[in-house]
Amino acid sequence: MTRTEPGQPLVTLDGARKSFGAIRALDAVTLTIDRGECLALVGHNGAGKSTLVNLINGALAPSGGTVSYGLPDGQVVTGGGGMRAAGIRAVHQELSLCPNLTVLENLRIPQRDLTGRGWRALAAARIGQALDRIFPGHGIHPRAVVGDLTLAERQMVEIAIGFAEGAIAPRLVILDEPTSSLDASIARQLLTHIRAFCAAGGAVIFISHMMGEVFDVASRIVVMKDGRITGDRPTVEFTRETLVAAMGHVAPGAASARAAPQDSATILTTPEGLTARKGEIVGLAGLAGHGQAAALARFYLGRTSDWRQSDPPAAVFVAGDRARDGLMPLWSIRLNTSLARLPGLVRRGLVDRRAEAELAETWKARIGIRSDDLTNPILSLSGGNQQKVLFARALATAAPVVVMDDPMRGVDVGTKTQVYAMIRTEAEAGRTFLWYSTETDEILLCDRVFVFRNGTIVAELTGDGITEAAILAHSFDQRETA
Amino acid sequence: MRPDLRILLPVLSLAVLLALVFWLQPRAMSYRGLNLLFNLAVPIALATVAQMIIIMVNDIDLSMGTFVSFVACVTATFVHDTPVIGYLMLAGAVLAYAAIGALIQARDLPAIVVTLGMSFVWAGLAVLVLPTPGGAAPEWLRTLMTARPPFVPMAVIAAALIALVGHLIVMRSSFGVLLRGLGGNEKSVAKAGWSPVLLRASAYGLAGLFAVLAGMTLVGLTTAADANIALRYTLLSIAGVILGGGEFTGGRVSPVGAVIGALTLTLAASFLSFLKLSSDWQIGAQGAILILVLAARLLFARRARA
Numbered sequence: 001m002t003r004t005e006p007g008q009p010l011v012t013l014d015g016a017r018k019s020f021g022a023i024r025a026l027d028a029v030t031l032t033i034d035r036g037e038c039l040a041l042v043g044h045n046g047a048g049k050s051t052l053v054n055l056i057n058g059a060l061a062p063s064g065g066t067v068s069y070g071l072p073d074g075q076v077v078t079g080g081g082g083m084r085a086a087g088i089r090a091v092h093q094e095l096s097l098c099p100n101l102t103v104l105e106n107l108r109i110p111q112r113d114l115t116g117r118g119w120r121a122l123a124a125a126r127i128g129q130a131l132d133r134i135f136p137g138h139g140i141h142p143r144a145v146v147g148d149l150t151l152a153e154r155q156m157v158e159i160a161i162g163f164a165e166g167a168i169a170p171r172l173v174i175l176d177e178p179t180s181s182l183d184a185s186i187a188r189q190l191l192t193h194i195r196a197f198c199a200a201g202g203a204v205i206f207i208s209h210m211m212g213e214v215f216d217v218a219s220r221i222v223v224m225k226d227g228r229i230t231g232d233r234p235t236v237e238f239t240r241e242t243l244v245a246a247m248g249h250v251a252p253g254a255a256s257a258r259a260a261p262q263d264s265a266t267i268l269t270t271p272e273g274l275t276a277r278k279g280e281i282v283g284l285a286g287l288a289g290h291g292q293a294a295a296l297a298r299f300y301l302g303r304t305s306d307w308r309q310s311d312p313p314a315a316v317f318v319a320g321d322r323a324r325d326g327l328m329p330l331w332s333i334r335l336n337t338s339l340a341r342l343p344g345l346v347r348r349g350l351v352d353r354r355a356e357a358e359l360a361e362t363w364k365a366r367i368g369i370r371s372d373d374l375t376n377p378i379l380s381l382s383g384g385n386q387q388k389v390l391f392a393r394a395l396a397t398a399a400p401v402v403v404m405d406d407p408m409r410g411v412d413v414g415t416k417t418q419v420y421a422m423i424r425t426e427a428e429a430g431r432t433f434l435w436y437s438t439e440t441d442e443i444l445l446c447d448r449v450f451v452f453r454n455g456t457i458v459a460e461l462t463g464d465g466i467t468e469a470a471i472l473a474h475s476f477d478q479r480e481t482a
Numbered sequence: 483m484r485p486d487l488r489i490l491l492p493v494l495s496l497a498v499l500l501a502l503v504f505w506l507q508p509r510a511m512s513y514r515g516l517n518l519l520f521n522l523a524v525p526i527a528l529a530t531v532a533q534m535i536i537i538m539v540n541d542i543d544l545s546m547g548t549f550v551s552f553v554a555c556v557t558a559t560f561v562h563d564t565p566v567i568g569y570l571m572l573a574g575a576v577l578a579y580a581a582i583g584a585l586i587q588a589r590d591l592p593a594i595v596v597t598l599g600m601s602f603v604w605a606g607l608a609v610l611v612l613p614t615p616g617g618a619a620p621e622w623l624r625t626l627m628t629a630r631p632p633f634v635p636m637a638v639i640a641a642a643l644i645a646l647v648g649h650l651i652v653m654r655s656s657f658g659v660l661l662r663g664l665g666g667n668e669k670s671v672a673k674a675g676w677s678p679v680l681l682r683a684s685a686y687g688l689a690g691l692f693a694v695l696a697g698m699t700l701v702g703l704t705t706a707a708d709a710n711i712a713l714r715y716t717l718l719s720i721a722g723v724i725l726g727g728g729e730f731t732g733g734r735v736s737p738v739g740a741v742i743g744a745l746t747l748t749l750a751a752s753f754l755s756f757l758k759l760s761s762d763w764q765i766g767a768q769g770a771i772l773i774l775v776l777a778a779r780l781l782f783a784r785r786a787r788a
Contacts, residue, residue, distance in 0.1 A: 109671055110675075
């Protein structure tokens with residue numbers, strides 16, 4: 001990458017529009033992205049960010065207007081081939097690696113020149129270099145099968161593929177919620193790399209719901225709402241409050257402390273040492289991938305893997321990895337909502353369709369699922385709304401324990417606040433929540449927190465003892481860092 | 483399961499079965515004995531690799547048996563009598579396979595239905611080509627399949643060669659990575675700008691090529707053909723893929739494993755004959771062996787995960 005390229009923009013959108021049937025997802029967007037820019041794209045779920053990204057990366061063709069790319073030699077081109085020639089790479093929100101292939105084989109999928117003799121060595125070198133540069137000390141082997149990696153490691157691989165050298169060097173990398181599965185220290189490594197990449201003349205489009213990251217890394221912020229760009233200014237002209245206001249949400253108030261139900265009976269204990277009382281919100285904290293998800297899975301499967309179907313179930317599960325653990329991708333929104341509640345919707349051995357529809361409508365109203373018709377396929381919803389359906393599925397049952405495996409991944413601020421309130425209400429009504437989260441804000445909402453490190457619980461915090469500093473202190477091995 | 487662990491179990495089951503056969507019938511432990519044991523495994527191994535390529539892209543081929551029968555009939559008639567027309571027909575059959583793959587992808591059809599339909603087409607064509615059992619193997623094919631290389635029997639060399647070529651194409655080449663990627667995550671492959679239609683067509687075409695080779699080698703061994711000669715290959719090939727460590731979805735397959743799976747299945751039949759088990763019970767016993775191996779694999783996988 002040299003600084004002597006012509007100073008034309010990398011990508012130019014001129015009045016780009018995109019409609020899906022009657023729904024206008026993107027309305028006359030005009031935007032240019034220059035070299036050396038880190039552009040943050042913010043807006044709540046369904047604001048049109050994903051559509052905009054898909055127009056830029058060539059996955060969708062605009063219904064009107066143009067999307068054009070500036071090549072290194074000064075030519076301006078359009079279309080998917082042009083996008084690749086311009087060095088535009090996209091790292092998608094839903095993890096899009098092939099789990100059956102190795103890390104280096106996954107690099108082969110986007111890089112067309114990896115063929116012929118010795119392509120494996122070349123691929124291993126490219127992906128290895130990228131991983132070393134972005135995530136020093138990552139410990140991921142290029143010959144490792146992706147399916148054997150943790151979620152965080154897979155996301156790291158995906159990001160590294162986006163930045164890896166190739167026949168066409170990366171010039172603009174689109175990162176859609178890149179830190180959603182990463183813990184804080186690895187996310188920081190990524191942000192450092194983004195700054196270095198932009199300083200060297202590259203450009204990044206950064207989509208994140210984490211305000212801290214946006215202000216940390218972006219040079220310019222583009223705010224989207226209802227398929228339009230409503231704000232496009234340098235980062236220094238925004239504050240957190242003005243940015244949230246521009247997105248159309250009220251800033252969530254500080255978490256109000258509530259009286260933890262100290263007197264109620266302990267209703268569950270696990271071999272790891274997790275305990276919870278009735279009506280308690282129990283947080284599982286620590287760095288991502290330190291055994292929290294495994295502990296939840298063991299508990300949940302232990303409680304529910306029974307020959308007999310019990311109603312209500314002993315526990316319900318809210319998945320964070322929606323595609324893997326949560327959604328029935330071919331089913332409608334309604335069927336996805338009623339799934340866990342089905343044993344209670346049976347009349348004379350058959351599913352009572354009317355009761356099922358009622359249940360879905362009730363939860364649509366209660367949790368605010370954005371859809372005109374609940375018989376639409378679940379995949380027609382945006383990511384945040386799909387997650388709401390998974391919450392509705394769990395809360396619709398009368399299960400005494402709700403297990404949540406980092407369920408807020410890639411969910412917008414508005415939905416989060418709404419769901420937090422709902423969790424609070426349900427807990428007061430006597431439900432117990434086991435909540436693994438990678439976001440500190442969410443852990444601070446809990447009544448009792450267990451901090452995990454290397455697969456074991458290293459600390460139990462309650463009440464005023466639950467602070468970000470305490471969680472961080474226990475998450476890192478002090479002896480090593482001292 | 484790690485790939486190296488995935489291959490361990492098929493190797494182990496083959497070794498155990500081989501040891502049992504040698505124990506029952508020590509005379510099998512010879513050049514001639516091995517050749518007899520594994521002779522018929524060569525076409526089955528080729529058909530299994532063909533089926534594996536289809537399973538690799540998340541489909542299943544129910545027409546494998548009738549297709550191999552059809553190829554055998556063409557080989558025993560046209561290829562023997564009028565080679566040019568014969569080879570053109572076989573090339574056409576491979577192209578037809580590729581076209582089926584393209585159709586399945588482009589119209590988003592379930593492969594199980596399309597190939598089930600095609601199985602009747604191939605069966606009908608086979609009867610048209612060769613109404614009564616007969617025909618003759620082309621001379622070169624006959625010579626090749628009955629060749630007696632020094633030290634190692636032809637059947638063993640052929641099996642190793644099939645495994646090697648399959649491994650190179652499917653596991654090592656960059657083209658094979660794309661095909662496996664199609665099975666692992668079709669969306670991501672399409673997002674990277676590859677045409678899923680073209681890729682699925684290539685996978686089916688490649689499978690068709692291996693299936694043609696299966697039919698030809700079968701005629702080389704039997705010297706004649708009939709329209710029902712390879713009907714049981716459909717289920718044998720599917721069982722071989724699974725026995726060899728492959729999985730029905732997600733592009734997780736192993737060509738070496740598939741060949742070993744085919745050898746194991748052939749050997750299981752011989753083993754039961756050596757046990758002097760009545761042929762009425764043999765198919766059931768073969769099924770029992772299959773279930774045994776699959777159960778062992780499940781235990782392996784669980785152990786590896788824990």
